[in-house]
Amino acid sequence: MNKIDTTLVPEPTLRRMPCYLTYLKLAQQNGAKVVSSTQIGHDMGVDPTQVTKDLSYTCIVGKTRVGYEVELLISELETFLRFNTMDCGYLFGAGSLGTALLLDHGLTQFGFEIVAAFDVNPDKIGLNIGGTTIYHTNDFKRVKHDDVKIGILTVPVEHAQEVADIMVDNGIEAIWNFTSVRIKVPDSVFVQNTSIYAHLAVIFNRLHS
Amino acid sequence: MNKIDTTLVPEPTLRRMPCYLTYLKLAQQNGAKVVSSTQIGHDMGVDPTQVTKDLSYTCIVGKTRVGYEVELLISELETFLRFNTMDCGYLFGAGSLGTALLLDHGLTQFGFEIVAAFDVNPDKIGLNIGGTTIYHTNDFKRVKHDDVKIGILTVPVEHAQEVADIMVDNGIEAIWNFTSVRIKVPDSVFVQNTSIYAHLAVIFNRLHS
Numbered sequence: 001m002n003k004i005d006t007t008l009v010p011e012p013t014l015r016r017m018p019c020y021l022t023y024l025k026l027a028q029q030n031g032a033k034v035v036s037s038t039q040i041g042h043d044m045g046v047d048p049t050q051v052t053k054d055l056s057y058t059c060i061v062g063k064t065r066v067g068y069e070v071e072l073l074i075s076e077l078e079t080f081l082r083f084n085t086m087d088c089g090y091l092f093g094a095g096s097l098g099t100a101l102l103l104d105h106g107l108t109q110f111g112f113e114i115v116a117a118f119d120v121n122p123d124k125i126g127l128n129i130g131g132t133t134i135y136h137t138n139d140f141k142r143v144k145h146d147d148v149k150i151g152i153l154t155v156p157v158e159h160a161q162e163v164a165d166i167m168v169d170n171g172i173e174a175i176w177n178f179t180s181v182r183i184k185v186p187d188s189v190f191v192q193n194t195s196i197y198a199h200l201a202v203i204f205n206r207l208h209s
Numbered sequence: 210m211n212k213i214d215t216t217l218v219p220e221p222t223l224r225r226m227p228c229y230l231t232y233l234k235l236a237q238q239n240g241a242k243v244v245s246s247t248q249i250g251h252d253m254g255v256d257p258t259q260v261t262k263d264l265s266y267t268c269i270v271g272k273t274r275v276g277y278e279v280e281l282l283i284s285e286l287e288t289f290l291r292f293n294t295m296d297c298g299y300l301f302g303a304g305s306l307g308t309a310l311l312l313d314h315g316l317t318q319f320g321f322e323i324v325a326a327f328d329v330n331p332d333k334i335g336l337n338i339g340g341t342t343i344y345h346t347n348d349f350k351r352v353k354h355d356d357v358k359i360g361i362l363t364v365p366v367e368h369a370q371e372v373a374d375i376m377v378d379n380g381i382e383a384i385w386n387f388t389s390v391r392i393k394v395p396d397s398v399f400v401q402n403t404s405i406y407a408h409l410a411v412i413f414n415r416l417h418s
Binding site for chain 2: 016043184202
């Protein structure tokens with residue numbers, strides 16, 4: 001394990017943090033001012049020791065036998081997760097799932113905005129879906145801004161690698177891969193695989209076994 | 210660990226299987242008849258030993274120094290994952306994400322169909338979104354069929370537990386929870402958490418660290 005890895009926040013921690021945030025916001029709505037890691041753990045079904053460890057990655061420290069100040073912890077988590085600043089990204093593949101993401105307003109609440117979308121279907125080029133214009137994938141180089149580093153991949157699986165290559169060649173540094181194929185990218189590029197359909201496999205198995 | 214747990218296919222295996230399936234279908238399109246676990250592992254970035262272990266949960270066995278018959282493995286995986294029979298489910302919460310799921314045709318390709326949706330917003334009751342009718346949540350008991358056991362949860366977080374309770378009270382046995390809160394259910398009910406927004410936390414962190 002190299003030095004960089006040891007300083008990275010573990011992925012499971014990062015995935016739990018938005019859940020803590022949601023939990024804390026609900027607690028705040030219900031009037032809570034202070035909450036302990038024991039309470040958070042109990043309510044969320046997470047080991048309280050894990051809760052303390054996860055939250056220690058932010059700058060905030062809970063008080064012994066008291067807990068965390070809810071308002072402060074919410075603010076710290078939002079800053080830590082960068083949910084209170086807007087990151088921009090491009091979407092590749094305005095098909096069924098891509099269109100769904102363009103129409104979903106949830107992303108902006110978590111600090112993410114799709115600023116342009118790309119597709120190769122002539123019927124889609126020039127359309128505006130949910131406020132986002134669809135361009136031809138060939139125009140990516142011309143349309144792109146250098147400060148946008150995130151690309152969402154929702155193309156058909158047979159084009160996933162080819163489109164990932166186009167993204168990487170043009171400066172995308174993080175790919176959110178919604179397809180069910182694994183893509184190959186240079187080490188400097190981060191890939192987050194989010195195949196929601198893969199979760200169906202777990203549901204079907206658990207339901208019928 | 211009890212007996213039942215040891216017979217369950219591990220979740221990571223179940224989540225990788227749809228990726229193997231997609232990989233194999235692409236390989237088949239490209240003319241492959243036989244593929245080895247070494248090749249699958251290399252192309253997908255998974256340890257070949259893990260590939261062999263994962264695939265051993267199906268009935269198919271690869272031949273030493275030859276590999277798996279692609280067509281047979283595809284068929285076995287589809288059957289094992291129940292992607293070639295249609296499971297039905299209900300959707301609760303026809304908001305932004307819920308509507309997106311209703312409009313996404315990808316689910317049916319993986320053997321899942323949303324047969325009815327429920328919401329409490331009067332403006333939505335009676336609408337038909339992507340071929341699915343929206344009913345009032347209060348009408349769930351009246352509308353539901355006893356053979357539908359899967360419920361998708363896409364309501365606002367503050368109503369997640371309450372709606373989960375309604376599902377459980379009326380015979381839902383598996384909840385696909387897209388909200389960013391953890392819900393409490395009896396042990397007999399399976400919950401699959403799929404908070405896509407939580408993955409944004411990982412992307413932001415990796416991109417900016």
